Amino acid sequence: MRLRALLETDALGLRLLGGEDELDRTVRGVMTTDLRDPSRYLSGGELVLTGLAWRRDASDSEPFVRILAGAGVAGLAAGEAELGDIPADLVEACVQHRLPLFAVNETVAFATITEHVVRQVSGERAGDLAAVVDRHRRLMTSGPAGGGPEVVLDLLTSDLDLRAWVLSPTGRQIAGAGAPLPAPLGAALAGHHLAATRTGRRGPYRAAVAGSTYSLFPIRNAGRGAVPAARDVRESVLSDWLLAVEADASDWPAARLDLLQGVTQLIAVERDRRDAARTVRRRLAQEVLELVQAGAAPAEIAARLRVAAPVLLPGLGVAPQWQVVVARVDWTASGTAGGAGVPGDIAGGPVAQALLEEILVDPAVSGPDSADRIAVAHTGEEAIALVPLPAVPAPLPETVDGPTDNATVREKEAGESPAAQDPALHADALLAAVREPLSAGLADDGRLTLGVSAAVHSAEGLRGALEEARHARRVAAARPGRVCAAGHHELASHVLLLPFVPDDVRRAFTARLLDPLRDYDRRHRAELIETLEAFLDCDGSWTRCAARLHLHVNTLRYRVGRIEQLTGRDLSRLEDKLDFFLALRMS
Numbered sequence: 001m002r003l004r005a006l007l008e009t010d011a012l013g014l015r016l017l018g019g020e021d022e023l024d025r026t027v028r029g030v031m032t033t034d035l036r037d038p039s040r041y042l043s044g045g046e047l048v049l050t051g052l053a054w055r056r057d058a059s060d061s062e063p064f065v066r067i068l069a070g071a072g073v074a075g076l077a078a079g080e081a082e083l084g085d086i087p088a089d090l091v092e093a094c095v096q097h098r099l100p101l102f103a104v105n106e107t108v109a110f111a112t113i114t115e116h117v118v119r120q121v122s123g124e125r126a127g128d129l130a131a132v133v134d135r136h137r138r139l140m141t142s143g144p145a146g147g148g149p150e151v152v153l154d155l156l157t158s159d160l161d162l163r164a165w166v167l168s169p170t171g172r173q174i175a176g177a178g179a180p181l182p183a184p185l186g187a188a189l190a191g192h193h194l195a196a197t198r199t200g201r202r203g204p205y206r207a208a209v210a211g212s213t214y215s216l217f218p219i220r221n222a223g224r225g226a227v228p229a230a231r232d233v234r235e236s237v238l239s240d241w242l243l244a245v246e247a248d249a250s251d252w253p254a255a256r257l258d259l260l261q262g263v264t265q266l267i268a269v270e271r272d273r274r275d276a277a278r279t280v281r282r283r284l285a286q287e288v289l290e291l292v293q294a295g296a297a298p299a300e301i302a303a304r305l306r307v308a309a310p311v312l313l314p315g316l317g318v319a320p321q322w323q324v325v326v327a328r329v330d331w332t333a334s335g336t337a338g339g340a341g342v343p344g345d346i347a348g349g350p351v352a353q354a355l356l357e358e359i360l361v362d363p364a365v366s367g368p369d370s371a372d373r374i375a376v377a378h379t380g381e382e383a384i385a386l387v388p389l390p391a392v393p394a395p396l397p398e399t400v401d402g403p404t405d406n407a408t409v410r411e412k413e414a415g416e417s418p419a420a421q422d423p424a425l426h427a428d429a430l431l432a433a434v435r436e437p438l439s440a441g442l443a444d445d446g447r448l449t450l451g452v453s454a455a456v457h458s459a460e461g462l463r464g465a466l467e468e469a470r471h472a473r474r475v476a477a478a479r480p481g482r483v484c485a486a487g488h489h490e491l492a493s494h495v496l497l498l499p500f501v502p503d504d505v506r507r508a509f510t511a512r513l514l515d516p517l518r519d520y521d522r523r524h525r526a527e528l529i530e531t532l533e534a535f536l537d538c539d540g541s542w543t544r545c546a547a548r549l550h551l552h553v554n555t556l557r558y559r560v561g562r563i564e565q566l567t568g569r570d571l572s573r574l575e576d577k578l579d580f581f582l583a584l585r586m587s
Contacts, residue, residue, distance in 0.1 A: 019100030
């Protein structure tokens, strides 16, 4: 039954004091207590009844409510018989921990509420109990370890007529029953899930996308071998899988919700098993990274690469090329429900490592094994990926009359460019499919920045590739936005210098050059800034610039003359053109 149903039952005498958004929580039992710490007697889902005998002063309320919220109770009902009005400090603590709070009229006995809840919960469970037990038995005997997550999802479809998919935190499909989930829909669902998780609300989360309603269940292992819960939701939000079910779970009976929670635990065990397989690849990457950073001899690094290549590129033996990708996740403030307090409490390296492993998976490839060729290490707050690249087949020779191979002819007729066959990673392409969901997970206090090196052909080039990727990441960090990347090609420009110019120097430089033009534009609506940008973009060509701005050349000459007069610069000089260009970029 739902908390909402209790509130709507007049005979129970309940009055809502806070938590209106949480009234769809399921009540699985009831407990009466006046212990200061009743956690040992709680299993989750209870409506807790209390007469407030545990409260000596205002400072007792927050610890008591924190214990209840941590135990996963459905709500708290406080009696008015002892103190009259419910203390404001208790109301405030429940708001802080998102725990629904009810006041129980002094004329209503706790036994009346207990009897009503037990009767309702027992009645709902009785009809579905046998089916639930049978489904759990079938899931446990034919679950992930016996055939992958698809087996469990097939049972959901056949037994409960539910379409479901297991998705990565970026929306990539890990497993599904029936037709694949379209990539844009998966990304949208992942974004909803990440945004809801950041609020601290308990799942499942409801999402309406493309005219359909979905329920999103976090996949976390809660069994005997479970990893301890993160102190801060930001430590796991960017790495957890989710189960997306095409249905509205808000009105499901408790038995069905219990079944779906069991499904997520089964899939979590499979997730842990597959993560364990990454240990070898992570260790290989860590060993190579340590050698590179320590300045080891190229021969020693090459020997490690020969060990790594068969694991990452089965069948090839040696990788012809390698690329380095560096990622970093930074948090600027806590600002989240369940936050630990300060960004320094969050270990950034492991978070970036798990996220980079996901980003480097080809978005066009579904399934959990598509990450088998990715080796990511972490050092400090950075995650560093060592990515092997397969060789590109050499183009076939052409005769005077044209290509001699029919396959090559078909490729040319189809317009396939050499870039289409390029296996190298490109910074913008890496983030194209994941930018939207990750931005939701980073919310307003997180940033992901990523840098990509050029491909290198030997162990000697790895040290330079690592530094190149790190420099590219710093260029990305200087840009606005929650998710930013930069590639090695951007390091060959004078624009590389801009991120490393101190902020006060930037402001002074741009103000000295551009403020006179901005002031003039405000007074006269002369569009001098727009004219300056177009003139530089057209390489100083009067005719092309005038055509772009739809001006007569003489009008353009007048505006450029006014720019020179106001700034004391000469736009025919290369040095002054470059100064204006840099000022516009830094502004």
